[in-house]
Amino acid sequence: MNKSIDSEIDISPSDWSDVAVFLAVYDAGSLMAASEQLELSQPTVGRRLAAFEKRMGVNLFARVGRRLAPTEIAHKIEDSARKMSREMLSIKRFADGSVSGLHGQVTVSANEGTGSEWLVPVLAELQRVYPDISIELRKESRTADLVQREADIALRMRRPTQLDLITRKLASVGFGFYAAKSWLDQNDPIEEMADLNGRRWVWGVFGPGRTDLLGDYLKERQIESEVALRTDSPAAQLRAVQEGMGLAVLSHRWASKHPDLCRVLPEVAAATYSLWLVTHEDLRHSARIRAVADHIAAAAERDASLFAHGSQSSSMETPTRLG
Numbered sequence: 001m002n003k004s005i006d007s008e009i010d011i012s013p014s015d016w017s018d019v020a021v022f023l024a025v026y027d028a029g030s031l032m033a034a035s036e037q038l039e040l041s042q043p044t045v046g047r048r049l050a051a052f053e054k055r056m057g058v059n060l061f062a063r064v065g066r067r068l069a070p071t072e073i074a075h076k077i078e079d080s081a082r083k084m085s086r087e088m089l090s091i092k093r094f095a096d097g098s099v100s101g102l103h104g105q106v107t108v109s110a111n112e113g114t115g116s117e118w119l120v121p122v123l124a125e126l127q128r129v130y131p132d133i134s135i136e137l138r139k140e141s142r143t144a145d146l147v148q149r150e151a152d153i154a155l156r157m158r159r160p161t162q163l164d165l166i167t168r169k170l171a172s173v174g175f176g177f178y179a180a181k182s183w184l185d186q187n188d189p190i191e192e193m194a195d196l197n198g199r200r201w202v203w204g205v206f207g208p209g210r211t212d213l214l215g216d217y218l219k220e221r222q223i224e225s226e227v228a229l230r231t232d233s234p235a236a237q238l239r240a241v242q243e244g245m246g247l248a249v250l251s252h253r254w255a256s257k258h259p260d261l262c263r264v265l266p267e268v269a270a271a272t273y274s275l276w277l278v279t280h281e282d283l284r285h286s287a288r289i290r291a292v293a294d295h296i297a298a299a300a301e302r303d304a305s306l307f308a309h310g311s312q313s314s315s316m317e318t319p320t321r322l323g
Helices: 013-028 031-038 042-056 072-097 112-129 181-186 213-220 234-242 287-302 304-309
Strands: 061-064 067-070 104-110 133-139 153-156 165-180 199-206 225-231 248-251 261-264 271-280
Touching: 013 031, 013 042, 013 072, 031 042, 067 072, 104 112, 104 287, 112 133, 112 153, 112 234, 112 287, 133 287, 153 287, 165 181, 165 234, 165 287, 165 304, 181 261, 199 213, 199 234, 199 248, 225 234, 234 248, 271 287, 287 304
Parallel strands: 104 133, 104 153, 199 225
Antiparallel strands: 061 067, 153 271, 165 248, 165 261, 165 271
16 A cells, blocks of 8 residues: 555545544544544454555554554545545434434433433433433533534533534523531531631532632632542542532532532532533424423423522423524
């Protein structure tokens, strides 16, 4: 496979399915990382990449240590491969957006706390209304790329800025200081902000932006703290607080589900974020995706007080529509 760099390289329609493999390896730098991204086995990625190289008669990667480095030819075709990938995804989104039936799969991406503690019961309600819609729920340890169809719908704590995405604010999410009742019984009382100095904390650093609610808050107020545990898992953070490892910044919604936790300095708001529902504009006419989005939005409206303050409202609002 020694075609020259300046030779004409033609990626035919028969290669479309392997363009994604080429780009994944190009971006990830290894078969293992690409296989995780594509959710394929490593041998499958290796075979498809080798077949792609054989059909084109070129070497696209060279092994450098443990990584696969793109060759000059790979750099040359990268732009064309990305354009092809975007066009194919656009065709798929258009086709999916034209489907009018309330059946088929919808992929929803959400962070661990919202996705497991709040969204699963909401999706259970959805299944009773639309039993022919199948949901794939993905924990958003990194931001799912809706343009690349990694998800049809995403719940985000930050509003995306891409012009081809539709966004809708679902709720304001309030955060406060919490500790286990057992921890509070064994430590000096906390009656004012100054009493937070020198306390042990369970730090949570979450999401694609590695949001550090506690660190930001304490630094702004020049409060000295001792880190008992730092984690990127909301579930692990919650469990650590329940086990008495220290104070933490938790969402009111999540903390309200656990009677063994107590809010500290209830008059102080540690942070407030907005929860957004995001989908691609090409999918706005897909009946099943629209149904799922509307159902999630209606549930968020119903639970607006729960998100903001940790208290449950009894009313169920009429669903709103994606615009």
